[in-house]
Amino acid sequence: MKSLTIGRAARLGGVGVETMRFYEREGLIPEPPRTFSGYRQYPQETVSRVRFIKRAQELGFTLKEVRELLSFRASPRASCRDVKEKAGIRMEDIDRKIEDLRRMKRALSKLMAACEGRGSVSECPILDAMER
Amino acid sequence: MKSLTIGRAARLGGVGVETMRFYEREGLIPEPPRTFSGYRQYPQETVSRVRFIKRAQELGFTLKEVRELLSFRASPRASCRDVKEKAGIRMEDIDRKIEDLRRMKRALSKLMAACEGRGSVSECPILDAMER
DNA sequence: CTTGACTCCGTAGCACGGTACGGAGTATAT
DNA sequence: ATATACTCCGTACCGTGCTACGGAGTCAAG
Structure with a gap:
């Protein structure tokens, strides 16, 4: 070796x-x-x-979570359930993030649909929606 | 005022x-x-x-993009199209992020399904999958 | 007039996951 | 033997978006 x-x-x-x-x-x-x-x-x-x-x-x-996973791996006291639990937390977080992004996407595509893409910025519905 | x-x-x-x-x-x-x-x-x-x-x-x-949007708003030379373009870039990025998260979610749920949630970590399919 | 809330400024720190620098010493291929 | 590549270390820095600190000065209400 x-x-x-x-x-x-x-x-x-x-x-x-x-x-x-x-x-x-x-x-x-x-x-x-x-x-x-x-x-x-x-x-x-x-x-x-x-x-x-x-x-x-x-x-x-995250690296912090990785540290935990690694410590599970090292400890014989840790059980598979601990790992699954961490994974579950990850899953929930992922779901939340997806939801946030979907919300953004919906809002953004609505604005984009309202915008013809021509004319001056002063009449841009995208900016308009953000102004107020 | x-x-x-x-x-x-x-x-x-x-x-x-x-x-x-x-x-x-x-x-x-x-x-x-x-x-x-x-x-x-x-x-x-x-x-x-x-x-x-x-x-x-x-x-x-991002704040950097916000700065650009604000400068569009200020400049009469900028057009609605510039704004829409930025929004398009945002959209693509959002889509990419959603895709990444979906991939993670798929992989993670597959692992979680394989894990009974009992027994020692040495046989945890979740850790196993990451080890190699 | 006093008290308390507000404001000033510069600097430093947080979380996250690295990346870079620079001058010295060491290893390796030819 | 020499050129080139690699490694050492500590520290500082990157981007992102804030948040905190502390000591001094100021403003408004009672």
Whole structure:
């Protein structure tokens, strides 16, 4: 099992070098051992961990939540239910966000439909609707 | 037409005093005249401007975009079409965001469905899916 | 006239997730 | 041997939209 330099680990994890160091500062990946000259030596495991983080982000989890998920993973006391609960919170948040965006979309498309797209701004129904 | 202190204008605009000063720094509202002792004296107009900003935000516009909309409003060279164009960009962005969220939602609900919600984390399908 | 609410200013901080800088030392390929 | 690429560290900065602080001065009501 050979270890990886930060650059290689970053490439394999799909992030930048600075992001690796950022994750370390944030406690998302453990501090790796160092070479004699101070270079970080990452085990393969850290690469999967970085990918875990990225995948969780794609599902909408914040880094704070990712930290929790990671701590669940580490603790044998944690149950599947804890994870599902977090996922449920995520879901609700996603639903809320979708709803907000739909509202915006409806309002905006109504305004856009009212706007012919010609004439001066002084008669623009879009701006008009916002003015008052 | 009497002028308003920052506190009154803020209340009427539905924002905080600090927000008024922030908007001024950001060039979103004009610098008002001052009293002898340095107090800002806002015309009613500024209140509508603040409300304009708030409404545009509700439609998903960033403050940067709001600045553009405001400059359209000010310039007689700008046309309704410019505004509609910005609104179109907003729409596309909203659609993209909704799509992203839907993707997350789909993925997440699939994972949640696979998870019974009991047992140890070591067998949690949600975490499993993220690990690799 | 006093009290309390308001205002002034500049600067700093928050959350979020990174990104960049710069000067030094180290590793690697040729 | 040398050129090039990589790594180290601390700190500062990005964008987004505010929010907070603190000490001093001012205004309005009673």
